[in-house]
Amino acid sequence: MCIFCDIAAGKIPSNTLYEDDQVIAFFDINPTSYGHCLVVPKQHCESFLDCPADVRDHVFEVAQKLANRLCDVLHCDGMNVLTNINEAAGQSVMHFHVHLIPRYADNDTLT
Ligand code: 5GP
Numbered sequence: 001m002c003i004f005c006d007i008a009a010g011k012i013p014s015n016t017l018y019e020d021d022q023v024i025a026f027f028d029i030n031p032t033s034y035g036h037c038l039v040v041p042k043q044h045c046e047s048f049l050d051c052p053a054d055v056r057d058h059v060f061e062v063a064q065k066l067a068n069r070l071c072d073v074l075h076c077d078g079m080n081v082l083t084n085i086n087e088a089a090g091q092s093v094m095h096f097h098v099h100l101i102p103r104y105a106d107n108d109t110l111t
């Protein structure tokens, strides 16, 4: 069982902000900052290392568009765009995903 496969299949609800036939993006259930979201391929792969090139490219294309949109809407001052690979690097869900973590110069909290 894979939680992100279940979210992608609509079996588990998520706060979705973008979806197409290959990718879904939703807000993180335990956000690091206001607006923290995840861009996830619908096809299961464990991490960036084993993601097919066409899927990888589309994930990052969507990530770039959403990063721009989040900057516009949230008026954040910066953003961390990252993917963790394997437990040693902090990966807890073994289904490839890209984090978009908006950052705020004055108030980097969840309020
Ligand atoms: P990782 O640690 O693997 O890089 O990131 C996994 C992220 O998925 C974490 O930030 C965690 O809060 C988030 N997450 C785990 N389970 C769920 C869930 O069921 N729904 C949502 N929206 N996010 C989740």
Ligand code: ZN
Pocket (backbone or CB within 6 Å): 002, 003, 004, 005, 006, 043, 044, 045, 094, 095
């Ligand atoms: Zn999966």
